[in-house]
Amino acid sequence: MEWQWLPGHLDDLATATAQHLQLALLPVVLGLIISLPLGIVSVRWRWTYPPIFGIANLLYAIPSIALFVFMSQYVTGLSVVSAIIPLALFTLSVLVPNVVDGLKQVPDPVRQAATAVGFGTLRRLMQVELPIAVPVIVAGIRVATVASISLGSVAGIMGLGGLGELFQDGQQRDIPSEVFAGIVLTILLAFVCDVILVLVQRALTPWSRARKGAAA
Amino acid sequence: MREDHLITFDHVTKRYADGTVALDDFTLECPTGEITVFVGTSGGGKTTALRTINRMVDPTSGRVLIDGQDIKEKSPAELRRGIGYVIQQVGLFPHRTIRDNIATVPYLLGWDKAKARTTAMELMQRVGLPASMAKRYPFQLSGGQQQRVGVARALAADPPVMLMDEPFSAVDPVVRAELQQEFLRLQSELHKTIVFVTHDVDEAIRLGDHIAVFRTGGELVQHATPADLLANPADDFVASFIGRDRGIRLLSFHTADDIALHDSAVVPASATRTDARAALAGVDGEPWLLIVDDARRPVGWLSAESADAVPESGTLGDAGLLPIGNTFQVGVDPLRSALDSSVLSPSGRAVGVDADGAVLGVATQADLAAAIRAVAAGDLHPHALDRAGEPDEPEPAGGA
Numbered sequence: 001m002e003w004q005w006l007p008g009h010l011d012d013l014a015t016a017t018a019q020h021l022q023l024a025l026l027p028v029v030l031g032l033i034i035s036l037p038l039g040i041v042s043v044r045w046r047w048t049y050p051p052i053f054g055i056a057n058l059l060y061a062i063p064s065i066a067l068f069v070f071m072s073q074y075v076t077g078l079s080v081v082s083a084i085i086p087l088a089l090f091t092l093s094v095l096v097p098n099v100v101d102g103l104k105q106v107p108d109p110v111r112q113a114a115t116a117v118g119f120g121t122l123r124r125l126m127q128v129e130l131p132i133a134v135p136v137i138v139a140g141i142r143v144a145t146v147a148s149i150s151l152g153s154v155a156g157i158m159g160l161g162g163l164g165e166l167f168q169d170g171q172q173r174d175i176p177s178e179v180f181a182g183i184v185l186t187i188l189l190a191f192v193c194d195v196i197l198v199l200v201q202r203a204l205t206p207w208s209r210a211r212k213g214a215a216a
Numbered sequence: 217m218r219e220d221h222l223i224t225f226d227h228v229t230k231r232y233a234d235g236t237v238a239l240d241d242f243t244l245e246c247p248t249g250e251i252t253v254f255v256g257t258s259g260g261g262k263t264t265a266l267r268t269i270n271r272m273v274d275p276t277s278g279r280v281l282i283d284g285q286d287i288k289e290k291s292p293a294e295l296r297r298g299i300g301y302v303i304q305q306v307g308l309f310p311h312r313t314i315r316d317n318i319a320t321v322p323y324l325l326g327w328d329k330a331k332a333r334t335t336a337m338e339l340m341q342r343v344g345l346p347a348s349m350a351k352r353y354p355f356q357l358s359g360g361q362q363q364r365v366g367v368a369r370a371l372a373a374d375p376p377v378m379l380m381d382e383p384f385s386a387v388d389p390v391v392r393a394e395l396q397q398e399f400l401r402l403q404s405e406l407h408k409t410i411v412f413v414t415h416d417v418d419e420a421i422r423l424g425d426h427i428a429v430f431r432t433g434g435e436l437v438q439h440a441t442p443a444d445l446l447a448n449p450a451d452d453f454v455a456s457f458i459g460r461d462r463g464i465r466l467l468s469f470h471t472a473d474d475i476a477l478h479d480s481a482v483v484p485a486s487a488t489r490t491d492a493r494a495a496l497a498g499v500d501g502e503p504w505l506l507i508v509d510d511a512r513r514p515v516g517w518l519s520a521e522s523a524d525a526v527p528e529s530g531t532l533g534d535a536g537l538l539p540i541g542n543t544f545q546v547g548v549d550p551l552r553s554a555l556d557s558s559v560l561s562p563s564g565r566a567v568g569v570d571a572d573g574a575v576l577g578v579a580t581q582a583d584l585a586a587a588i589r590a591v592a593a594g595d596l597h598p599h600a601l602d603r604a605g606e607p608d609e610p611e612p613a614g615g616a
Contacts, residue, residue, distance in 0.1 A: 112303065112307055113303060114307075115296070116303075117369070117370075118296035207355070
C-alpha cells in the first residue's frame with residue numbers, strides 16, 4: 001500500500017471525520033428525543049407498545065441504501081439531511097425498547113414510595129423513574145451510536161458526506177490507503193464515542209457505578 | 217398545644233370491579249398521638265384500610281377524615297406530603313444519597329436546600345444512623361439500616377400522621393426487635409398518630425395502643441387494647457389468631473407491684489453460718505437464702521444444706537452459691553418478668569429489685585399466684601369465661 005496520499009490530505013480526513021460525526025450523532029440525538037416520549041407512552045398505556053415497537057422495528061427492516069436513495073432523489077436532495085433522517089429512524093428500534101425496559105425496571109416499591117410521599121405523575125417521572133432508567137437508556141444509546149456511525153458510511157458512499165466518501169473516492173481512483181484510512185477512522189470514531197458515553201454514564205449514575213464496585 | 221390528628225373511618229367500603237370486597241363497612245377511630253395496629257389474616261383488608269388514608273386507594277363508599285376533615289378536600293399529592301409512609305420493601309430511591317432520600321418530602325415542599333439537608337442530618341441521628349452514611353447510596357446499607365432511612369424519610373417533614381405497612385417484616389428477628397424498641401422510643405418522643413399494619417400478632421401486642429383485628433373479607437372483628445384483646449377475644453377466630461399462651465402474655469400488661477415481697481431470707485455475703493441459721497428460722501417453706509452484696513445487689517442463692525456446710529469462721533459469700541437468673545424491677549417490670557424470674561430461679565422464688573438493682577425482697581410462687589389471680593379477676597370478663605359452655609360449640613358425642 002502506498003502511503004504518500006495521506007500526508008497531503010489530512011485536512012480532507014479531518015473534514016470528513018467532522019462531517020461523519022455530525023451525520024451519525026445528530027440522528028442519535030433526534031432518535032432519543034423521539035424515543036423518550038414514545039417509551040413513556042408505551043409504559044403508561046401498555047397496549048400502545050406492540051404497535052409502537054412494531055413500527056420502529058419495521059423501519060429498521062428497510063435497507064439503508066434504499067432509504068438514502070429515496071431521500072436524496074425525491075425528498076431532501078443531496079444533502080446531509082438525507083442521511084440524518086433515515087439514520088434517526090433506524091435508532092428507534094434500539095432506543096424505544098431500551099427506554100421502555102429502563103422505565104419498567106424501576107422497582108415497584110420505589111414507584112409506590114414515590115407516589116406515597118407526594119410526587120405527582122410528571123415529577124415522579126422526571127425525578128425518580130427516568131433517572132433510575134438512565135443506565136439502561138445509555139446502554140441503548142451506545143448501541144445506537146455505534147450502529148449509526150457504521151451505517152453513516154453507507155450514506156457517504158451515496159454521496160451524502162462523511163467518512164463513507166473516502167471509500168467511494170478511494171475505490172474509484174484506486175487509492176487503497178484512502179479506503180484504509182476511512183476504515184480506521186470509522187472504527188476509531190465509534191470507539192471514542194463509546195468511551196465518552198461510558199464516562200458520561202458514570203458521571204450521571206454514581207449510584208450505579210458504586211453498585212458494580214460493591215458487587216466485585 | 218397539640219392539635220388533634222385523629223383518623224376517622226366512617227363506613228368505609230372498598231369493592232373491586234371483580235366483586236371482591238377488600239374492606240366491608242369499616243368504621244373506626246384512630247386516636248391522636250397513639251399507635252393503632254391493624255392486624256389480621258391476609259386478604260383481611262388491613263393494608264387496604266391503611267391506604268385509604270393517603271388515597272393510594274379510594275373507597276367505593278364511605279369517608280375517611282383526618283381531624284374531622286374529609287381527606288378528599290385535598291389533592292392526593294398535597295395530602296400525602298403531610299402523611300409519613302413506611303413500607304416493608306422500604307422503597308428507597310436508589311439514585312439518591314441517604315441524605316437526599318430523607319430530605320425527599322422537604323424538597324417536594326420547596327424547602328430551602330440547606331434547611332432540608334440539615335433536617336435530614338438531624339433525623340439520621342434520631343433514627344440511629346451515623347452521619348458518615350449521609351452520602352452513601354441505599355444499596356450500600358443493610359436491610360435494617362435501610363428501614364431506618366425509610367422511617368427517617370417518613371418523618372422528615374414532621375407529619376402528624378404516619379402510616380406503616382409491615383415496616384419491620386423483612387428483617388431478621390434480632391434486627392426487628394431492635395427496630396421495634398427504637399420505634400417505641402421515637403414514638404414516646406414524637407407522639408405521632410400512627411396506623412401500623414402487621415400480620416404478626418406479637419408485634420401488634422407489643423407496639424399497639426389499640427389493635428383492630430381484621431378477618432378475610434375485609435371485616436373488622438374486634439377493636440381493643442392489647443390487654444383487653446388477650447383477656448377477652450371477641451370470638452374463636454380472634455382467640456385462635458392470637459394463638460397460644462395468651463394468659464401468660466396478658467401478664468405482660470400488669471406491673472409486678474402488688475406482689476407480696478419478703479426480705480427475712482435476704483442476708484449479706486459477709487454473714488456467718490450462725491446468721492444464716494437465724495435467718496432460715498424465719499423463712500416459710502423451702503429453706504433458701506438470698507445472698508446480697510454491700511449495696512444489697514443479689515449475688516446468689518444459698519440452700520440450707522450449703523449454709524450448714526460453711527465453716528464456722530467463713531462467710532456465706534464464699535459458700536457454693538447458685539446463680540440468680542433474672543430479677544424483676546418492682547413497679548416497672550410486668551408480672552410476666554416476675555413469673556419468669558421465679559421459673560428460672562433454683563429456689564423457685566422471684567427476686568424483686570429497685571431501679572439501682574438493690575434487692576427489695578423475694579416473692580414465692582404462692583405470692584405470684586395471688587397476684588395472677590388478681591389480674592384475672594380484674595381483666596377477664598365473666599362472659600368470656602363462660603364461652604366454652606355456649607351451644608354453638610357442639611360437645612363431641614360420648615364426651616370425656
